[in-house]
Amino acid sequence: MQVLVVGAGIVGLAIGRQAALVGHAVIVAEADAHIGGGTSSRNSEVIHAGLYYPTGSLRERHCARSRRMLYAYCASRGVPHRKLGKLVVVSRDADLAVLEKLFTQATKNGVEGLRMLDRTEAIAMEPALACVAAFHSPETGIIDSHRYMLALQGDIENAGGVLALNTPVERLAPTPAGWEVRFGGREPGALTVDAVINSAGHGAQALARATEGYPGERVPRLVLAKGNYFAYTGRPAFSRLVYPAPVPGGLGVHVTLDLAGRMRFGPDVQWIDRYDFNVDPARAAAFYPAIRAYWPGLPDGTLVPDYAGIRPKLTGPGEPAADFMIDAPADHGVARLVHLFGIESPGLTASLSLAEEVVGKLAE
Numbered sequence: 001m002q003v004l005v006v007g008a009g010i011v012g013l014a015i016g017r018q019a020a021l022v023g024h025a026v027i028v029a030e031a032d033a034h035i036g037g038g039t040s041s042r043n044s045e046v047i048h049a050g051l052y053y054p055t056g057s058l059r060e061r062h063c064a065r066s067r068r069m070l071y072a073y074c075a076s077r078g079v080p081h082r083k084l085g086k087l088v089v090v091s092r093d094a095d096l097a098v099l100e101k102l103f104t105q106a107t108k109n110g111v112e113g114l115r116m117l118d119r120t121e122a123i124a125m126e127p128a129l130a131c132v133a134a135f136h137s138p139e140t141g142i143i144d145s146h147r148y149m150l151a152l153q154g155d156i157e158n159a160g161g162v163l164a165l166n167t168p169v170e171r172l173a174p175t176p177a178g179w180e181v182r183f184g185g186r187e188p189g190a191l192t193v194d195a196v197i198n199s200a201g202h203g204a205q206a207l208a209r210a211t212e213g214y215p216g217e218r219v220p221r222l223v224l225a226k227g228n229y230f231a232y233t234g235r236p237a238f239s240r241l242v243y244p245a246p247v248p249g250g251l252g253v254h255v256t257l258d259l260a261g262r263m264r265f266g267p268d269v270q271w272i273d274r275y276d277f278n279v280d281p282a283r284a285a286a287f288y289p290a291i292r293a294y295w296p297g298l299p300d301g302t303l304v305p306d307y308a309g310i311r312p313k314l315t316g317p318g319e320p321a322a323d324f325m326i327d328a329p330a331d332h333g334v335a336r337l338v339h340l341f342g343i344e345s346p347g348l349t350a351s352l353s354l355a356e357e358v359v360g361k362l363a364e
Helices: 010-021 058-077 093-108 119-125 145-158 201-209 281-292 347-363
Strands: 002-006 025-029 086-090 115-118 133-137 141-143 162-164 169-175 178-183 189-193 195-198 223-232 241-244 254-257 263-266 270-272 303-313 325-327 337-341
Touching: 002 010, 002 178, 002 189, 010 025, 010 145, 010 195, 010 347, 058 141, 058 145, 058 347, 086 093, 086 119, 093 133, 115 119, 119 133, 141 145, 145 162, 178 195, 195 201, 195 347, 201 303, 201 337, 223 281, 263 281, 263 303, 281 303, 325 347, 337 347
Parallel strands: 002 025, 002 195, 025 162, 086 241, 195 337
Antiparallel strands: 086 133, 115 133, 169 178, 178 189, 223 263, 223 270, 223 303, 241 254, 254 263, 325 337
């Protein structure tokens, strides 16, 4: 079967790889001139353990399973990564119940090695930390997301698949011969394939609306939540990732480290109605008190704007967080067509397992 995957971000590349590995002829079409130029290049590069997600949700089902697969994949392909571990902390006695609830959820999700810590134990692990309690997740890590994408691309090409860059897919139409795909770019045209998987990220809703025969009422709204990051100009104060309790729309302004040892903070949650990747330096005023809740030693004037990502959410301010949405033939009744919506965090971590489920749905 010839399968077109639309979108060469992390999830689209993982899907393309999986489809190629099970024997399909694969084309991955990407509107940009290079892979992973959207959400995939503007995230925390964290390998999540699977702590937060409601048991039974797609996020929960795929995050921890895929995290195990991802560590093995990185080791086998030489993708730079490091299992640093993470502390989830609270700074007030009033938030202890929130921490305990998170710990219970993570335990229910089967995350390995979790340990609740009192203040003394947590500070023994990270002396710069201030907290009343914490728990330790040893399975959390970091990854070079670009090297990961290059490895996925290599697997696709080694299995006979191809990448079509600068190829925006504009319309999908079912025909007796398969799906007619109309694409733009410098050399616009059309081709016919057997099956289509829409993993276009922020463009997924627009492509779904441009899919003939697909019920328009099934297309969810797209809500933009910007996450800003600030880099720290001094020496790293922590050796692990440090996360406060989650906030509506995100996981709170947390400490992340990259593979070069650089420390940065973010992301926050900024609800927006248009695309803008600039980081407003004035937002640092809100970062300082948020960070000092767990790191009171943060010096003034040490945060500088770094980068921003935009989450393709399905729900907005004050609404419960939506799960990933995989709309497959068994759901919408159109053969050999899968649309993915709202694939945000932990999409990187969940990518390998998610790809297996998505490719399996082509047989429905």
